[in-house]
Amino acid sequence: MIIVIKPGKEAVISEITNRFGDHTEVFVHDNRIAIQGADRDALNKVELDAAAQIIENHPASVQGSRAFHPEDTIIQTPHSTIGGDNFTMMAGPCSVESLAHVRKMAEVAKAGGATVLRGGAFKPRTSPYSFQGLGEPGLQFLRQAADEFGLDVLTEVMDEDHVEMVGKYTDIFQIGARNMQNFSLLKAVGKTKIPVMLKRGMSATIDDILNAAEYIAAGGNTQIMIAERGIRTFDNKYTRNTLDVGAVPVLQKLSHYPVIVDPSHAAGHTEFVTKEALAGVAIGASGLVVEIHDDPAHAFSDGAQALTPDQFLEMANQATAIRSLVKPTKKAEVTA
Ligand code: PEP
Numbered sequence: 001m002i003i004v005i006k007p008g009k010e011a012v013i014s015e016i017t018n019r020f021g022d023h024t025e026v027f028v029h030d031n032r033i034a035i036q037g038a039d040r041d042a043l044n045k046v047e048l049d050a051a052a053q054i055i056e057n058h059p060a061s062v063q064g065s066r067a068f069h070p071e072d073t074i075i076q077t078p079h080s081t082i083g084g085d086n087f088t089m090m091a092g093p094c095s096v097e098s099l100a101h102v103r104k105m106a107e108v109a110k111a112g113g114a115t116v117l118r119g120g121a122f123k124p125r126t127s128p129y130s131f132q133g134l135g136e137p138g139l140q141f142l143r144q145a146a147d148e149f150g151l152d153v154l155t156e157v158m159d160e161d162h163v164e165m166v167g168k169y170t171d172i173f174q175i176g177a178r179n180m181q182n183f184s185l186l187k188a189v190g191k192t193k194i195p196v197m198l199k200r201g202m203s204a205t206i207d208d209i210l211n212a213a214e215y216i217a218a219g220g221n222t223q224i225m226i227a228e229r230g231i232r233t234f235d236n237k238y239t240r241n242t243l244d245v246g247a248v249p250v251l252q253k254l255s256h257y258p259v260i261v262d263p264s265h266a267a268g269h270t271e272f273v274t275k276e277a278l279a280g281v282a283i284g285a286s287g288l289v290v291e292i293h294d295d296p297a298h299a300f301s302d303g304a305q306a307l308t309p310d311q312f313l314e315m316a317n318q319a320t321a322i323r324s325l326v327k328p329t330k331k332a333e334v335t336a
């Protein structure tokens with residue numbers, strides 16, 4: 001149950017927190033209070049009188065819901081403001097390959113207007129015999145390149161035992177599609193204060209990803225963004241996955257977290273990446289996360305879907321043009 005407290009009656013918030021807090025989860029956001037597992041019958045007369053609205057029919061992922069938190073979450077990192085009316089470009093290689101290479105890619109990302117440099121040092125590869133990432137030295141190279149060009153770092157953490165170490169280098173944790181329901185990992189990043197980009201699992205429903213986000217929020221970290229990166233459908237012969245563009249406004253309606261589109265892992269082939277990126281911009285995503293490489297044929301991973309520097313710069317120009325035509329999404333009014 002979510003209770004919206006009337007103006008002037010805020011004192012009741014701490015009373016409710018004290019009364020319920022020792023036997024259930026209670027979350028407070030401004031004048032809204034969510035009590036896990038309780039309904040209106042649990043409220044006394046003073047509490048009922050203080051309620052402007054009682055919302056009993058809300059999603060299980062309550063902290064992520066617009067009913068609990070009507071306004072957009074805006075995530076502030078050293079170089080980026082993510083969410084709300086802002087648009088954030090994130091780019092970089094799939095894998096960190098060397099210091100020299102990631103520096104070169106950071107320069108390209110910056111030239112295309114990116115404020116976030118992506119790159120994996122721990123790679124979730126389909127085959128255990130494929131390149132697994134450079135590990136901690138890769139994080140050092142990524143951090144150094146990002147700092148040199150005034151960019152934030154976005155990198156994947158695959159294992160809860162690595163959260164602390166990866167957290168020393170990154171501004172944003174990436175939770176990959178394959179780990180979207182790794183609940184111990186979600187709990188571990190939920191205990192940090194570092195923003196998290198949660199990528200949609202390839203077979204995850206909208207409710208699945210919202211509940212996965214709730215695992216992070218439940219630990220106290222609500223600096224979450226959601227990435228649509230393509231899902232498995234009946235026909236992924238010509239694309240690696242199917243970009244679920246329609247998920248963007250749905251997620252924006254249901255939750256207040258910024259929604260980012262990853263056209264690279266959706267398309268899987270360079271020739272489709274720009275088109276899918278532009279679709280993401282047109283539908284109102286808060287940003288793009290795009291893989292780039294100057295020599296895709298020799299990339300350590302995901303070369304087939306990398307944009308070359310020229311292709312990236314062209315895409316970034318087109319994205320800016322489309323963005324200027326698309327008014328920031330009008331958020332649905334919270335009802336019920
Ligand atoms: C990646 O970002 O390189 C990656 C592996 O992404 P995903 O988890 O979406 O497959």
Ligand code: MN
Pocket residue numbers: 094095265291301302
């Ligand atoms: Mn990749």
